[in-house]
Amino acid sequence: MFGGMAKAIFGSSNDRYVKSLGKIVNQIGSFEPSLEAMSDEELSGQTQRFRDRLEAGEELDDLLPEAFATVREASRRVLGQRHYDVQLIGGIVIHRGEIAEMRTGEGKTLMATLACYLNALPGTGVHVVTVNDYLARRDAEWMGQVYNFLGLTVGVIVPNLQEDQRRAAYAADITYGTNNEFGFDYLRDNMKYDREQMVHRPFNFAIVDEVDSILIDEARTPLIISGPTDDKSELYMRMDVIVKQLVPDDYEVDEKQRSIILTEDGTEKTERMLEAAGLLQGSNLYDYENTQVVHHLNQALRAIAIFKRDTDYIVKDGKVVIIDEFTGRMMDGRRWSDGLHQAVEAKEGVQIEPENQTLASITFQNYFRMYPKLSGMTGTAATEAQEFYDIYKMNVVTIPTNVPVQRIDQEDEFYKNTLDKFGAIAKAIKAQADKGQPVLVGTVSIEKSELLSDFLTKIGTKHNVLNARFHESEAHIVAQAGRAGAVTIATNMAGRGTDIQLGGNLEFRVEDELRDMPEGPERDAAIERIRAEIAVEKQQVLEAGGLFVLGTERHESRRIDNQLRGRSGRQGDPGLSRFYLCLEDDLLRIFGPDTLFAKMMNSNLADGEAIGSRWLSKAIETAQKKVEARNYEQRKQVVEYDDVMNDQRKVIYEQRNDIMDADSVDDIVVDMRAETVNAMVADSCPPNTYPEQWDVAALKARVQDVLGLEPDIDAWLNEDQVDPEMLEERIQAAADAAIAAKAAELPGDTWNRVQKSIMIQNLDHHWKEHLATLDALRAVIHLRAYAQKTPINEYKQEAFALFQRMLDAIREDVTKTLAHAEFMMSPQDMPDFPELPRMPDIFTTHIDPLTGEDDSNDIDAGYGLVTTRLAPMQYIAPADDAETLGGDPAEWEGRVSRNAPCPCGSGNKYKHCHGAL
Incomplete structure (x- = not known):
């Protein structure tokens, strides 16, 4: 009670925090008059002045007010958009490594430019992570105008870029891309054999757009790179x-x-x-x-x-x-x-x-935790605030809207069965659309979208169906979902990131309708005509009540319901939202208190009749909380298991990088050889035993097998003061001498390059085998629970022991390979030896938790749309050409990788060209 009173009087902790940022907002505003008076050249010159101040010892926080004011003024001049005060607050929150929760339509994309610009000033790189390739390209081009005006460079990472293009994009001050592309590039970098081949720079700062989707929904499944076994x-x-x-x-x-x-x-x-x-x-x-x-x-x-x-x-x-x-x-x-x-x-x-064997994998949780500073933005994060803090140590800050929300959220309507419910939904849609109100319908699956589409087709209601797969075309449809009488059916993520403006979107209509019209008076007149039509339609939609958001059932997470509701009521527009439910919905069927629901509804409801009740809505929310808690536990378990592998992954990747960076690896190889000899002697001559108890025959065999040597161990045993340390030293000295003689035969730096190549290849081979063993171990470790043991603790212990054994095996294999290596090459070949091995053919996999499909590569090389169902594995293979395959495309089937460029030279993937199904 007292807590409620205090909140009413003083506001929540979130309100107080947001209010405290008002001082900084006022400071930003104080710079506006002087910046407005600058010429374009003077304004763009601010970037170099800020960088000079950083070099002089100032901190980013010292520059924040003036830098934010500079971006605001640049945006006003370049885009014609001036940041609202609430967007400035959001920018401060993101700069501080927190999550800014802003309602849909409040301008998150523009808000991000503030923190991006400020954090890009040191030149160490800023990554902006989006949910799909279309948004990455759109935002990089759109917001890139502001950055370019201020003298910063912008890169974008999309599928099918060449390595040098990726490297250039990562070298830019600000880089846009998807979570999958960033993650796979990191994994691929750690499979390369030369620093020069890598594309990533050291991690610095990332802003994750739609942070709840990327860091929570998609984080249920890891990124995996695998190859044939x-x-x-x-x-x-x-x-x-x-x-x-x-x-x-x-x-x-x-x-x-x-x-x-x-x-x-x-x-x-x-x-x-x-x-x-x-x-x-x-x-x-x-x-x-x-x-x-x-x-x-x-x-x-x-x-x-x-x-x-x-x-x-x-x-x-x-x-x-x-x-x-x-x-x-x-x-x-x-x-x-x-x-x-x-x-x-x-x-x-x-x-x-x-089968395919895992070569490298990482969870999104562990990938994003590598950034020293991580922040995010979304319309819905508050319900998952605890998870964001537990996993990523990020606080969620709810930013107030620029204009008060006018949307009306109605009570849920309950029906007996799916057919009754969809019949009622179709009638409601028709009634609202006929009076000119646009309707956005949210479904939980493609199948439900198709079912509703059948109902609407029967009653003659025109509509569009989206399914979160064709991001670019869907953005154009969703952008017009606010037109008078428009009916748009969308699954969970379809069209997310695109603003729904009442009356329609001018930019998208111009692009769709005037694409082929050349610049000139005629085009200008056509644009003005479209602008006038939008103004008339907007007034019509406002009178009809704004956008009507209709949910066909509740999702597992309250957050996704809030995402759907948030599409309506943008920037103070009127709006309406309502959810329709029935006993056959998955959420009610699996998690609801079925006996109570069933008795109440079956006995009291006639066919086609609906009821609405706060009590029922509360029960639904309780069911959603149950599912959220279960899903959080699943994600937490994924992280717990990956944390074990992550510690080992860091060790292996650091060792790889150390080997590649080292001018000479002689010291590392000598240490490996010493530890291998130590292990051999310790096995055959255990401490605190007499010489007559030693297994000398086994020691001789091991020395011969691993080191390729036959020292006179029997003679050594006849000497006085014989002990394991003496044997170890002599075997080590003999091995060192043999290796030194071998190295002396090779010119220049060749031996060092041989050692590097052999070490990295052995490291990769054993790490691959280790990952396969860990996958197998994890699949069966839950059985330990039957012995009253905690599976995760058992997994940690066994994984650690397996890792130690792997390191021992690497040391021995490197020692053995170098000891037995023979070089029979002509002198003219020597300087180019050895060749670095070729990267293996690999598959990239990230299973979308919502659709069950692989979403690791949605867009083809020409940025066209994927028209075939994606298989679980995306194959990356060298390009084939028609010259070696023959001129008849009918003969290419089975000989060309589905994801390789088509041999015809079109630039598209084979599966989207001559290999289309």
């Missing part, structure tokens, strides 16, 4: 034979979680069969060495006992094709991951396609 078909088939000998009593199935575990008797039985097949190391299935075996066994079990033919998949033309569990459609091109698809192929006796 060795053929393991035989292993899958042998494991399938073993699993088919088990009976239902040997395992327990959890259908809800789609998981399976062996019983005690089943484990014993399986161990004996694996031993007989020569697949088990030792006698215990769950030893370290058998992590991969357990993983393959687990997947084979799932394939046999859980995944049913003609329910989960069908076999068509000798291939296993997944059936979507929600739509019942065949999903050609999609494959289950982690070897599950291969296990099902083995079960069905069809050809086993090779």
